[in-house]
Amino acid sequence: MTTSTSKHAYIDCDPVKCVGCQLCEYVCSFTKTAEYNSYRSRIRTVRVDEVLITAIACRTCENAPCVVVCPRDALTQDPLTGIIHIDGTRCDGCAWCIEACDFGAISINPTTRLAEICDQCETVEGGPQCVRWCPKEALELTTPERRAQKTRRALIAESLEMPTKAKDPQ
Amino acid sequence: MYGYSGKILHIDLKTKKTWVEDKPEEWYKLWIGGVSMASRLLWENIVPGCDPLDDGNPICFANGIFTGTPVPVGGKFGLASKSPLTGFIGDSLSGSWFSIALKRAGWDGVVLHNSCDRWTNLFIDDDRVQFLDATYLLGKGTFETEEAIRKKMGDDQVRSCTIGICGEHLVRYANVTNDGRQAGRTGHGMIWGHKKLKAVSVRGTKGVKVFDPATLNQLSFDISKTAQGKDTEKYRVYGTATGLLSQNKAGVLPTRNFTEGVFEHANEVSGEFLDEHHKVKVIACAQCPIACEQMSIVKTGPFAGAMTGIEYESLFANSSNLGVSDIRAAIKLITISDHDGMDSISMGVTIGYAMECYERGVLTDKDFACPSHPEGFTLRFGDGESAVKLAEMIRDREGIGDLLAEGVRISSKKIDEERGTESWKWAMHIKGLEPAGYDSRSLKTFAVGLAVGTRGGCHNRSAAYDPDIKGETNRLTVDETRGRVAAESEEYAAVYDTLPLCKFIRRSFTGKADRAGAWPAIAKLINATTGWNFDYDAVDLIGIRAHTIKKAFNIREGWTQADDELPWRWKHEAMTKGPGAGVFVTDEELEYMKKLYYKAKGWTPEGLIPKTKLIELGMPDVAEQIGV
Numbered sequence: 001m002t003t004s005t006s007k008h009a010y011i012d013c014d015p016v017k018c019v020g021c022q023l024c025e026y027v028c029s030f031t032k033t034a035e036y037n038s039y040r041s042r043i044r045t046v047r048v049d050e051v052l053i054t055a056i057a058c059r060t061c062e063n064a065p066c067v068v069v070c071p072r073d074a075l076t077q078d079p080l081t082g083i084i085h086i087d088g089t090r091c092d093g094c095a096w097c098i099e100a101c102d103f104g105a106i107s108i109n110p111t112t113r114l115a116e117i118c119d120q121c122e123t124v125e126g127g128p129q130c131v132r133w134c135p136k137e138a139l140e141l142t143t144p145e146r147r148a149q150k151t152r153r154a155l156i157a158e159s160l161e162m163p164t165k166a167k168d169p170q
Numbered sequence: 171m172y173g174y175s176g177k178i179l180h181i182d183l184k185t186k187k188t189w190v191e192d193k194p195e196e197w198y199k200l201w202i203g204g205v206s207m208a209s210r211l212l213w214e215n216i217v218p219g220c221d222p223l224d225d226g227n228p229i230c231f232a233n234g235i236f237t238g239t240p241v242p243v244g245g246k247f248g249l250a251s252k253s254p255l256t257g258f259i260g261d262s263l264s265g266s267w268f269s270i271a272l273k274r275a276g277w278d279g280v281v282l283h284n285s286c287d288r289w290t291n292l293f294i295d296d297d298r299v300q301f302l303d304a305t306y307l308l309g310k311g312t313f314e315t316e317e318a319i320r321k322k323m324g325d326d327q328v329r330s331c332t333i334g335i336c337g338e339h340l341v342r343y344a345n346v347t348n349d350g351r352q353a354g355r356t357g358h359g360m361i362w363g364h365k366k367l368k369a370v371s372v373r374g375t376k377g378v379k380v381f382d383p384a385t386l387n388q389l390s391f392d393i394s395k396t397a398q399g400k401d402t403e404k405y406r407v408y409g410t411a412t413g414l415l416s417q418n419k420a421g422v423l424p425t426r427n428f429t430e431g432v433f434e435h436a437n438e439v440s441g442e443f444l445d446e447h448h449k450v451k452v453i454a455c456a457q458c459p460i461a462c463e464q465m466s467i468v469k470t471g472p473f474a475g476a477m478t479g480i481e482y483e484s485l486f487a488n489s490s491n492l493g494v495s496d497i498r499a500a501i502k503l504i505t506i507s508d509h510d511g512m513d514s515i516s517m518g519v520t521i522g523y524a525m526e527c528y529e530r531g532v533l534t535d536k537d538f539a540c541p542s543h544p545e546g547f548t549l550r551f552g553d554g555e556s557a558v559k560l561a562e563m564i565r566d567r568e569g570i571g572d573l574l575a576e577g578v579r580i581s582s583k584k585i586d587e588e589r590g591t592e593s594w595k596w597a598m599h600i601k602g603l604e605p606a607g608y609d610s611r612s613l614k615t616f617a618v619g620l621a622v623g624t625r626g627g628c629h630n631r632s633a634a635y636d637p638d639i640k641g642e643t644n645r646l647t648v649d650e651t652r653g654r655v656a657a658e659s660e661e662y663a664a665v666y667d668t669l670p671l672c673k674f675i676r677r678s679f680t681g682k683a684d685r686a687g688a689w690p691a692i693a694k695l696i697n698a699t700t701g702w703n704f705d706y707d708a709v710d711l712i713g714i715r716a717h718t719i720k721k722a723f724n725i726r727e728g729w730t731q732a733d734d735e736l737p738w739r740w741k742h743e744a745m746t747k748g749p750g751a752g753v754f755v756t757d758e759e760l761e762y763m764k765k766l767y768y769k770a771k772g773w774t775p776e777g778l779i780p781k782t783k784l785i786e787l788g789m790p791d792v793a794e795q796i797g798v
Contacts, residue, residue: 019454019461023394026240026457030387035377036238037274038327046326050313050350050477051451051465110375133240135394135459 334511421748499554
């Protein structure tokens, strides 16, 4: 099964820009639950060591494994946007989706014990609030194609200088 | 109550009993959080007059009012105990996740009484308190300990305050560390080590609720975006280390144990040099949109692999102050202090003192002999490699490191008693605390600010170097304004230390850092969080009250005006180079400024606090105990 080859948009974090402030977690948990609590955030910052820092949210995989494994068919994927929807009346918190996810993008709500995942704030005006808030512009809503374009542009800008023979007349 | 849980958790480390103290909302309106609330908890819970290492000296944590909310730079906590370095109040601040985890666990403050009977990792798991065996953590550094606890518990969200090897070895200026940040100065780590408390871990899974989230979100969002602008540029781009060249230019960069204020190799140890050659990445504390910590690495030479965050205060103490021009040695020294858990300023200043002892012949090669270095070694100014050896000896309390681990006040007393020398004259400390990176002979307003400081030689509690360096005051002379300027400066700083908000945000509210620029904005944040009705005056009172409780604590612990003193060097020797050359602070000048300061505070000429003043500030119980 392939993952992360989706044409769908997802929230991406640039680890070079991310400083690990966690404001994305504050605003996400507040948007979804009206309280500030990292345990309720659908995007999570990760600090592997002092300098290796980034944030991870749902990558909207094609043929999303979380959807496939759910024994109660609680997870469905929007064919248009790729966003995963979790039906709280069907989910029983078994966490198979968490085990199936290659990105650690699903969490269990500590109060309800049910699964939660990023929905890109699809019903919120202004779109993903974490992207809007990120003080370092490390987060963006992007697609694999746009992400690749960005990398290509950055590579060329950094590594190549335009050769030029043109000289201003003396 | 919004923004607070209303609950203080008390834990007796000896009997393992815990109890919850409910505090009324009125109490929170007085003490707010951070160093103010921590100091108040210390005032309420210490056995007055006890030795700092006695069981009667508790460890007091206090969260911030904005901790766990999106208010930028509000994720900090205060830590207070009686300081083993000064014998007076030891109040520190530290940033990042620990405080947020504690708030989410439902505690505004925690007071730890008595001592453990064996090495313990205290674990506050929401409402549950566990005493876990810490034997497996012994000998580990601060970062290492935190990581080991997370690994053992299998949860990345467990956040810990730890001591490193220095705390275990009872280095008198050992720190408490969390999330790569330090509750520095005044030797908290020694108290923890003495109590056999290796770490306090917290897991908090609850949410934080505020009064008016829509307003708080909007205010926070706007400040967070403004904080990406020019007002924070110096912190974001070079970090505080960029101050090194500024202080050098002003002639106040402590050089060779504070003998001079100009360092000829300043360019090689500057923040700019660091940025170009050693910087890996800039990182932030939790809840901070500024991000000032310049993570820097050494790639070549004997110290290759050393990496830590470099800030101005750590940098001056371990480069110019030691005459060291190889910034790689400074990075190594700061890595030792951060990872093994001691105060980088006190460590650097103590090594500087030892270097001057060596240069003057008070200490010789063989004084540095120890099992690791049987022949001893030379310790000249500029010798970074020897400085690193000595730092390791201090950490391990090996050889003369055992004495130098006591700080310059105790070390110089012992050395002078044994050898009939006068090394106390170059032992740089105020109330026993080694000073920060501003040579204050030619910063006369700051000189009095430091002398009267409740926690000794501290640049965080008094910011009076600012008017001196900016030229708002004549830094080379004294006049009748200095008492007022020093008083206002420390009360201003105390507002930030109490909320607490990191001071680096001070210009991001309105572009102006003064009271008029910041207090109304801070009042809005407080009101949206709590539903209170704070205004400019109420915010201003936060700082005055916070400072007063600390001073009151010191008075109860035996403070007299003779304790408001400067190092001998600043009162008798002038520098020869730079804008500050030729001046020092005379006895008459200091006494004059002290009197002005006491008067500006509304205190008696002896520096004591009138009962009426304390009652006016809402502390009748304090008035009863120490008011005059």
